[in-house]
Amino acid sequence: MSSTVLKMIGIGKSFPGVRALHNVTFTAYAGEAIALLGANGAGKSTLMNVLGGVIRHDDGKLEIQGKSVEFKNPKDAQAEGIAFVHQEMALLPTMTVMDNMFIADFPKRWGAIINRTEMRNQCTEVLERLGCRISPDNYIKNLGTGDRQMVEIGRALLGNNRIFIFDEPTSSLTKGEKDNLIKVIERLKREGMAIIYITHFLSEVYDICDRVCVLRGGEVAGGGLISEVSMNKLVRMMVGDVKIGDRGSERNTAARKPIFQVDELNRRGVLENINFTLNKGEILGFWGLLGSGRTETARAIMGLDTVDSLKISTWKDDRLTEVSTEFVQHNIGLITEERRVDGLFLPMSVSRNMSMANLRNIRKKHSAVIDRKREAELSREFTDRLNIKITSIEQKVETLSGGNQQKVILGRWLEVNPDILIMDEPTRGLDVSAKAEIARIIVRLAKEGTSIILISSEIEEMMSLCDRFLVFNKGRIISNLEYGVSQEELVGLAAGTADASKRVMA
Amino acid sequence: MSNKPNDDGLFPAVDQQLLSLRLKRLVQRAFPLLVVVLVLLFISLLVPRFFHPRNLKNILVQSSTLGLMAIGMTLVYLIGGMDLSIPSVMAVSGIMGAMIMKSGGSPVLGVIITIAAGAVVGAVNGLSVSFLKMIPFVVTLAMMQVMSGISTWVTNSVSIAVPLDYIDIILFKIGELPLPVYLFVTLTIVSTYFCKSTIYGRWLYAIGTNLESSKVCMIPVRKTIFLTYTVSGMFAGLTGVLLTARLGAAGPLMGSSNVILDVMSASVVGGVSIYGGVGSPLGAAVGAVVITVLNNVLNLLRVDFFPAQVIKGVIVIVFVAFDSFGRSHRRQG
Ligand SMILES: Nc1ncnc2c1ncn2[C@@H]1O[C@H](COP(=O)(O)OP(=O)(O)OP(=O)(O)O)[C@@H](O)[C@H]1O
Ligand SMILES: [Mg+2]
Numbered sequence: 087m088s089s090t091v092l093k094m095i096g097i098g099k100s101f102p103g104v105r106a107l108h109n110v111t112f113t114a115y116a117g118e119a120i121a122l123l124g125a126n127g128a129g130k131s132t133l134m135n136v137l138g139g140v141i142r143h144d145d146g147k148l149e150i151q152g153k154s155v156e157f158k159n160p161k162d163a164q165a166e167g168i169a170f171v172h173q174e175m176a177l178l179p180t181m182t183v184m185d186n187m188f189i190a191d192f193p194k195r196w197g198a199i200i201n202r203t204e205m206r207n208q209c210t211e212v213l214e215r216l217g218c219r220i221s222p223d224n225y226i227k228n229l230g231t232g233d234r235q236m237v238e239i240g241r242a243l244l245g246n247n248r249i250f251i252f253d254e255p256t257s258s259l260t261k262g263e264k265d266n267l268i269k270v271i272e273r274l275k276r277e278g279m280a281i282i283y284i285t286h287f288l289s290e291v292y293d294i295c296d297r298v299c300v301l302r303g304g305e306v307a308g309g310g311l312i313s314e315v316s317m318n319k320l321v322r323m324m325v326g327d328v329k330i331g332d333r334g335s336e337r338n339t340a341a342r343k344p345i346f347q348v349d350e351l352n353r354r355g356v357l358e359n360i361n362f363t364l365n366k367g368e369i370l371g372f373w374g375l376l377g378s379g380r381t382e383t384a385r386a387i388m389g390l391d392t393v394d395s396l397k398i399s400t401w402k403d404d405r406l407t408e409v410s411t412e413f414v415q416h417n418i419g420l421i422t423e424e425r426r427v428d429g430l431f432l433p434m435s436v437s438r439n440m441s442m443a444n445l446r447n448i449r450k451k452h453s454a455v456i457d458r459k460r461e462a463e464l465s466r467e468f469t470d471r472l473n474i475k476i477t478s479i480e481q482k483v484e485t486l487s488g489g490n491q492q493k494v495i496l497g498r499w500l501e502v503n504p505d506i507l508i509m510d511e512p513t514r515g516l517d518v519s520a521k522a523e524i525a526r527i528i529v530r531l532a533k534e535g536t537s538i539i540l541i542s543s544e545i546e547e548m549m550s551l552c553d554r555f556l557v558f559n560k561g562r563i564i565s566n567l568e569y570g571v572s573q574e575e576l577v578g579l580a581a582g583t584a585d586a587s588k589r590v591m592a
Numbered sequence: 593m594s595n596k597p598n599d600d601g602l603f604p605a606v607d608q609q610l611l612s613l614r615l616k617r618l619v620q621r622a623f624p625l626l627v628v629v630l631v632l633l634f635i636s637l638l639v640p641r642f643f644h645p646r647n648l649k650n651i652l653v654q655s656s657t658l659g660l661m662a663i664g665m666t667l668v669y670l671i672g673g674m675d676l677s678i679p680s681v682m683a684v685s686g687i688m689g690a691m692i693m694k695s696g697g698s699p700v701l702g703v704i705i706t707i708a709a710g711a712v713v714g715a716v717n718g719l720s721v722s723f724l725k726m727i728p729f730v731v732t733l734a735m736m737q738v739m740s741g742i743s744t745w746v747t748n749s750v751s752i753a754v755p756l757d758y759i760d761i762i763l764f765k766i767g768e769l770p771l772p773v774y775l776f777v778t779l780t781i782v783s784t785y786f787c788k789s790t791i792y793g794r795w796l797y798a799i800g801t802n803l804e805s806s807k808v809c810m811i812p813v814r815k816t817i818f819l820t821y822t823v824s825g826m827f828a829g830l831t832g833v834l835l836t837a838r839l840g841a842a843g844p845l846m847g848s849s850n851v852i853l854d855v856m857s858a859s860v861v862g863g864v865s866i867y868g869g870v871g872s873p874l875g876a877a878v879g880a881v882v883i884t885v886l887n888n889v890l891n892l893l894r895v896d897f898f899p900a901q902v903i904k905g906v907i908v909i910v911f912v913a914f915d916s917f918g919r920s921h922r923r924q925g
Contacts, residue, residue, distance in 0.1 A: 428805050434801060
C-alpha cells in the first residue's frame with residue numbers, strides 16, 4: 087500500500103445560490119492515479135480549484151503528507167508541489183511556447199537576466215517527454231487546440247511537483263497525443279507522483295487510473311479501487327440510470343435532395359479544392375485528424391476567415407443557386423470548438439448568451455426592441471430541455487461548469503433552429519448522459535429536416551450518428567464514404583495509412 | 593437547481609436570493625461614484641457660492657455639452673473602441689457651421705452642416721477601424737491631430753462669430769433652463785433605452801465583450817463598428833452646435849486637448865469600462881455632471897489650472913484601476 091500524499095477532509099464550498107461542494111473527503115496516494123468523476127457541474131473543477139489555491143473553501147481542511155496546509159492563492163499551492171493543468175487554457179497567444187511555459191518562473195542568470203539557453207533546453211526536453219513535435223519558438227496563436235493543450239501540460243511537468251491535477255486534459259488531444267500523455271502519466275507514477283485525473287471518457291479511467299472517486303451534486307457518491315468497479319456502476323454513481331443513446335443502424339435513406347453545396351474552396355496552405363454537397367436532413371460527418379482542415383472549412387463557409395476562392399450554392403426554386411456569404415451567415419448556425427474564444431460572452435448572463443444569435447426573431451413587432459419576456463421564456467425552455475445546471479437564467483456564464491457552458495452554446499442554436507447547422511466538437515466536455523442527450527437531439531433535428539455537418543474527434547460518436555463521411559487529410563477531402571464503413575478504415579484514411587482509392591468527390 | 597417559473601410566470605422562485613445579489617452588485621459598481629459624489633458634496637459645503645441657483649443652472653448647462661460628448665464616447669467604449677478625436681471634431685464642425693452661416697447660410701443650414709460634418713469625420717474614423725482594421729487609438733489620435741490642425745488653419749486662430757438668431761434658437765429657454773439641457777436629458781434617456789433594450793444596443797455590448805463570439809452569432813460586426821464611430825461623430829457635431837451658440841462664436845480653442853480628458857473622466861466615473869462591454873449612457877451622463885461639478889468646485893476654490901489637471905488625471909486613474917481590479921477577479925477554470 088502506497089503512502090498518502092494528499093488528504094482533503096470535509097471540504098465544503100458554496101457560491102451564491104448553489105452549494106458546489108459539501109463534506110467532500112478525497113485522498114490521493116503516491117505512485118497512483120485517482121480519477122475524479124462526476125456529471126457536469128458535480129463540483130470536480132471546484133474541488134480542484136480549492137486544491138490549486140484558486141478559490142478558498144468554506145469548510146474542511148487540507149493535509150499534504152500529513153501536514154495541515156492552507157492555500158491563500160495559487161502560488162501557495164505551487165510551493166507545496168501541486169501542478170494544475172486547467173480545463174480552460176490560460177496561455178498568452180502572442181508569446182512563444184517557451185515563454186508560456188516559463189512565464190511564472192523564468193530561469194535566470196545572475197539573478198535577473200533570462201537564461202534562454204537553459205529555457206530552450208528544458209522546454210525541448212519536456213516537449214520530447216510528451217512526444218510532441220512543436221518548436222519552443224513557435225507562437226501560441228499559431229498552434230491548434232491540441233498543441234496548446236500539450237504546452238499547458240508541459241508547463242506542469244516543469245519544476246518539482248508531486249501532485250499533478252489534470253482537468254479534462256484529453257478533450258482536445260489526438261490519439262497519438264493521448265497515448266503519449268498516458269505514457270507520461272505512467273512515468274510520473276513510477277517516479278512516485280500522485281495524479282488526479284478528471285475526465286468524461288470512462289475508458290481512459292481504466293487505462294490510466296488506479297482508484298476512482300465519484301462526485302454527484304457536490305457530494306462524494308462513491309469510490310475505491312478501479313479494479314473493483316465496473317463501468318456500468320461508475321455511470322450509475324455519476325448520473326443515476328441513463329439510456330445511452332445510439333441511433334442503431336437506422337439511417338436517413340430517403341432520396342437525397344441536395345440543399346447546400348460548396349465548390350472550389352481554396353485557402354493557400356490550409357485548404358485545397360474543397361467540394362462537397364450536403365443533403366436535406368442528412369448528418370454529414372467531417373472526419374480527420376486535428377488540423378486536417380475540418381474546422382477551417384467550417385469557418386471558411388461562415389465567412390470567418392478570408393479565403394482565396396469559394397462558391398456556395400443553396401437549393402432555391404428547384405435548383406442549386408449561388409448565394410452570397412451574407413446569406414450563408416444568416417442561415418447557417420455554427421457551434422465552434424473553442425467555446426471561450428469564439429462562442430461565449432463570459433461576463434454575460436446565460437439568457438443573453440442563449441438569445442444572442444436569435445435577437446432578430448425575438449423583436450417586438452415592427453421595432454428593434456427586444457421582447458425580454460420572450461427572451462426569458464426561450465432561455466428557460468432550452469435550459470430546461472438541455473438540463474443546464476444554473477441557479478437562474480441571469481447567472482453569468484463564466485460561473486458555470488465547463489460542460490454547462492458548452493450546453494449554453496448548443497441551446498443558443500437550438501433556439502435559432504436554422505436549416506443548416508455545423509457542429510464542431512459539440513459534445514466536448516459533456517458527461518455521459520449529456521452526450522447521449524445531445525446525440526438524441528442531433529438525430530431528432532435531422533429527422534425534422536435540419537441538415538447537419540458534424541465534426542467530432544470521437545470515432546464512436548461519428549460512427550453512431552453520421553449518414554455519410556468526408557475524410558479530410560492535410561487540407562483536402564480524400565474520401566467520401568457512406569454509413570457502414572468500418573471504424574478501422576476511417577481511422578486509417580485519416581492517418582493517411584489506408585488506401586484512398588475509393589476517393590470520390592462529393 | 594431548477595428554475596421553474598412561479599405564478600406570474602416571470603420570475604423563478606430562487607430569484608429572491610439573486611435579487612439581493614444583484615442589488616449588491618449594483619452597490620458595488622456604484623460605490624466609487626458614491627464616494628466621489630459624497631466628497632464633492634462635502635467640498636461644496638465649504639463653498640457657499642456653490643448652491644447659488646445661477647451656479648447650479650450653469651453646471652447643468654455645462655454638463656449638457658460634456659455629457660453629449662461622453663455619451664458618444666460611451667457608445668464607442670461599449671464596442672471596445674475609443675475615440676480621442678471627439679473634442680477636435682466638435683470644434684471643426686462648429687467652425688464649419690459658423691462659416692456657412694457667415695457666408696449667408698440660415699441657422700437651420702448651420703445646424704445641419706455642423707452635425708453632418710461631425711458625422712462625416714466619425715464615418716472616416718469608423719471606416720478606418722472597421723474595414724481597414726486600424727487600431728482605434730492610433731486612428732483617432734491622428735484624427736484629433738488633423739482636426740486641430742484644420743481648425744487653427746482655416747480660422748487663423750480667430751473665432752468666427754455666429755448670428756444672433758442662431759443663438760436665440762439654440763439657447764431657447766423653456767421655463768428656467770435653455771434647450772441644450774432638455775436635449776441632454778432626452779438624448780440620455782433615448783440612448784440608454786437604445787443600448788439596453790434594442791437589438792443594436794445588445795450588439796454593442798456583445799462586440800465589446802467578445803468580438804469573435806459576436807461574429808459567430810451572426811452580428812454584422814463591421815457595420816456596427818462603423819456606425820458607432822459615425823454616431824460618435826454626430827454627437828460631437830451636435831455638441832459643436834450647442835457650444836458655438838453658448839460661446840457666440842466657433843474657434844479652435846473649443847476643442848482643446850484637455851477636453852478629451854473630461855470626456856473620458858465622465859465616462860469612466862459613470863461606470864463605463866474602457867475594456868468594452870460594460871456601462872451605459874446614463875452612467876456617462878451622471879459622470880458628466882460629476883466632472884462638471886468637480887470643475888466648478890475647483891474653479892470656485894480658485895485652484896490653478898495645472899493642479900486641477902493633476903486632480904482630474906488622478907481620478908481617471910483611480911477609476912480605471914477599479915475597473916481592472918473588478919475584471920481580474922473573474923473566475924478561471
Ligand atoms: N464562481 C462561481 N459562482 C457561482 N457558481 C459557481 C462558481 N463556480 C462554480 N460554480 C457552480 O458550482 C458547480 C460546480 O461547478 P464545477 O465547475 O466544479 O463542475 P465540474 O464538475 O467541473 O463540471 P464539468 O464537468 O462540466 O466541468 C456548478 O453548478 C457551477 O455553476
Ligand atoms: Mg470542470
